[in-house]
Amino acid sequence: MKALKIFSPATVANVSCGFDVLGFCLDAIGDEMVIRTTEKKGIHLTKIEGCELPFEADKNVAGVSALALIEDADPDFGFEIEIYKKIKPGSGIGSSSASAAGSVFAINELLGKPYSKTELTRFAMKGEVLASQSEHADNVAPAIFGGFTLVKSVNPLEVLQLPTPKDLYAVIIHPQIEIKTAEARAILPKDIRLKDAITQWSNVGSLVHALHTNNYNLLSKSLTDVIVEPHRSKLIPHFEKVRETALLHGALGCGISGSGPSIFSLCHGKEVAQQVAMQIKYVYSTTGIPFEIYTSEINTKGIKII
Amino acid sequence: MKALKIFSPATVANVSCGFDVLGFCLDAIGDEMVIRTTEKKGIHLTKIEGCELPFEADKNVAGVSALALIEDADPDFGFEIEIYKKIKPGSGIGSSSASAAGSVFAINELLGKPYSKTELTRFAMKGEVLASQSEHADNVAPAIFGGFTLVKSVNPLEVLQLPTPKDLYAVIIHPQIEIKTAEARAILPKDIRLKDAITQWSNVGSLVHALHTNNYNLLSKSLTDVIVEPHRSKLIPHFEKVRETALLHGALGCGISGSGPSIFSLCHGKEVAQQVAMQIKYVYSTTGIPFEIYTSEINTKGIKII
Numbered sequence: 001m002k003a004l005k006i007f008s009p010a011t012v013a014n015v016s017c018g019f020d021v022l023g024f025c026l027d028a029i030g031d032e033m034v035i036r037t038t039e040k041k042g043i044h045l046t047k048i049e050g051c052e053l054p055f056e057a058d059k060n061v062a063g064v065s066a067l068a069l070i071e072d073a074d075p076d077f078g079f080e081i082e083i084y085k086k087i088k089p090g091s092g093i094g095s096s097s098a099s100a101a102g103s104v105f106a107i108n109e110l111l112g113k114p115y116s117k118t119e120l121t122r123f124a125m126k127g128e129v130l131a132s133q134s135e136h137a138d139n140v141a142p143a144i145f146g147g148f149t150l151v152k153s154v155n156p157l158e159v160l161q162l163p164t165p166k167d168l169y170a171v172i173i174h175p176q177i178e179i180k181t182a183e184a185r186a187i188l189p190k191d192i193r194l195k196d197a198i199t200q201w202s203n204v205g206s207l208v209h210a211l212h213t214n215n216y217n218l219l220s221k222s223l224t225d226v227i228v229e230p231h232r233s234k235l236i237p238h239f240e241k242v243r244e245t246a247l248l249h250g251a252l253g254c255g256i257s258g259s260g261p262s263i264f265s266l267c268h269g270k271e272v273a274q275q276v277a278m279q280i281k282y283v284y285s286t287t288g289i290p291f292e293i294y295t296s297e298i299n300t301k302g303i304k305i306i
Numbered sequence: 307m308k309a310l311k312i313f314s315p316a317t318v319a320n321v322s323c324g325f326d327v328l329g330f331c332l333d334a335i336g337d338e339m340v341i342r343t344t345e346k347k348g349i350h351l352t353k354i355e356g357c358e359l360p361f362e363a364d365k366n367v368a369g370v371s372a373l374a375l376i377e378d379a380d381p382d383f384g385f386e387i388e389i390y391k392k393i394k395p396g397s398g399i400g401s402s403s404a405s406a407a408g409s410v411f412a413i414n415e416l417l418g419k420p421y422s423k424t425e426l427t428r429f430a431m432k433g434e435v436l437a438s439q440s441e442h443a444d445n446v447a448p449a450i451f452g453g454f455t456l457v458k459s460v461n462p463l464e465v466l467q468l469p470t471p472k473d474l475y476a477v478i479i480h481p482q483i484e485i486k487t488a489e490a491r492a493i494l495p496k497d498i499r500l501k502d503a504i505t506q507w508s509n510v511g512s513l514v515h516a517l518h519t520n521n522y523n524l525l526s527k528s529l530t531d532v533i534v535e536p537h538r539s540k541l542i543p544h545f546e547k548v549r550e551t552a553l554l555h556g557a558l559g560c561g562i563s564g565s566g567p568s569i570f571s572l573c574h575g576k577e578v579a580q581q582v583a584m585q586i587k588y589v590y591s592t593t594g595i596p597f598e599i600y601t602s603e604i605n606t607k608g609i610k611i612i
Contacts, residue, residue: 152511194495202456
């Protein structure tokens with residue numbers, strides 16, 4: 001019997017301009033999981049702490065992605081999964097992705113790494129379908145690859161690993177209200193103005209260029225969203241107040257993390273990030289809405305064995 | 307009296323996925339211009355060869371951009387401009403941009419380079435307004451900066467100079483029919499599907515990443531346009547045949563240059579480009595439509611003194 005314990009990080013998808021394609025990986029918050037081989041074939045969830053989640057493998061995102069992997073690998077033994085959930089479901093920082101990606105990452109390690117990161121992302125996406133009824137990779141890709149990722153296409157799956165500038169920190173505030181990914185998708189228009197789309201793809205191109213050239217000023221100017229944020233920000237209480245505070249205190253940019261309600265700020269340097277976190281905390285404390293706040297370096301490694 | 311002669315190159319705007327923001331600079335075709343200082347203040351067009359264009363400075367794109375510059379610089383002398391037009395107006399490879407950018411580049415040199423490339427682009431855009439009734443920089447920017455450029459925003463103007471991978475060649479076919487930029491704009495829908503916009507910005511991000519990483523395979527996969535090409539390609543006779551031929555013979559991608567009718571193919575290596583050019587020439591010869599064809603290295607310098 002072999003076993004390992006992993007840290008499966010939270011992630012920020014969309015990153016303002018890059019709806020459905022960009023994402024980055026956090027370090028300060030993530031789930032822990034223990035995966036061990038068992039004689040009994042199949043996937044067996046044996047322990048789930050921190051959250052009420054189904055134990056049936058085909059109803060649990062970590063189970064579904066793991067099942068997709070073993071269906072392909074067909075090992076003559078099985079796996080037990082223990083989940084120590086730290087990322088709250090519906091928080092908008094890739095809770096389901098952490099589970100979906102964590103199980104396949106660990107099983108791949110235990111099998112001797114037969115699969116590439118892109119193949120693991122493909123398996124993990126099966127778990128995402130269970131969670132949000134849509135096949136997307138913008139959270140699982142940064143969890144598995146680390147750093148910033150761009151999902152060039154889903155079918156066929158192609159993930160680009162983008163460079164991460166030094167000293168880049170994220171501040172995440174999670175107001176404790178729930179927004180379901182499916183609901184946050186339903187609020188979006190099917191059609192958008194070509195004019196706005198041009199602004200958006202100019203910003204995506206600029207953001208990729210900024211990451212390659214360590215240009216924090218350009219990164220800052222690229223972190224805008226004229227398409228999704230105007231709709232989704234209405235679902236998040238005091239979003240504008242958080243953004244104003246973040247930018248006033250030196251954040252490079254501030255936007256909705258995934259489908260919300262979490263809000264991310266990107267900051268150059270730990271001190272700026274700590275200052276931004278403190279100020280957001282101060283401002284949000286007056287709203288009466290319970291919240292959690294995290295300051296995290298960008299995690300360039302992704303999921304890791306602990 | 308000081309004088310200089312310049313080569314002001316043709317350019318390809320849009321580059322498939324990057325409508326209104328991306329562009330690159332050609333080397334094999336461009337206008338020549340002679341600019342000299344005169345005692346008489348103002349801008350004076352003294353010679354125009356190769357094309358019927360107005361001699362009044364305020365009705366000529368090279369004149370309008372030059373006027374914008376001297377209005378700002380306010381020199382106590384003037385400039386004479388001679389234009390030897392090689393790029394046909396309405397060809398879709400930046401004919402007006404070459405004139406607009408050429409005059410301000412040369413005048414800046416004669417004034418001792420007081421202006422940055424971005425400032426020159428801003429003056430040149432005034433000429434573009436005269437030519438196409440819209441303020442855009444996606445042709446003047448690559449003419450002035452060279453290589454690949456991304457116009458991050460027009461107001462305020464911000465141009466990003468992207469890296470150019472080695473051994474990248476373009477093949478341009480110019481079917482001798484005229485499409486006015488204004489007409490080609492009118493054919494575009496005001497609204498597009500969010501789904502298509504996501505594909506497009508994913509490709510813009512991927513293309514920028516490909517340029518930074520010399521990844522020709524990714525460059526190839528990024529050179530698609532699901533938004534503009536489906537509409538504008540209808541205006542270009544035998545567009546699909548040209549594209550099929552280019553891709554069959556090894557081109558990385560093929561799309562409409564600017565608002566057409568010219569079609570560009572990007573190729574890795576001179577031999578591939580020559581083969582692609584030969585095959586397109588062969589195929590287009592059967593259509594009965596007169597055309598010109600050019601094979602050009604990507605010009606990383608932009609406008610130059612000759």
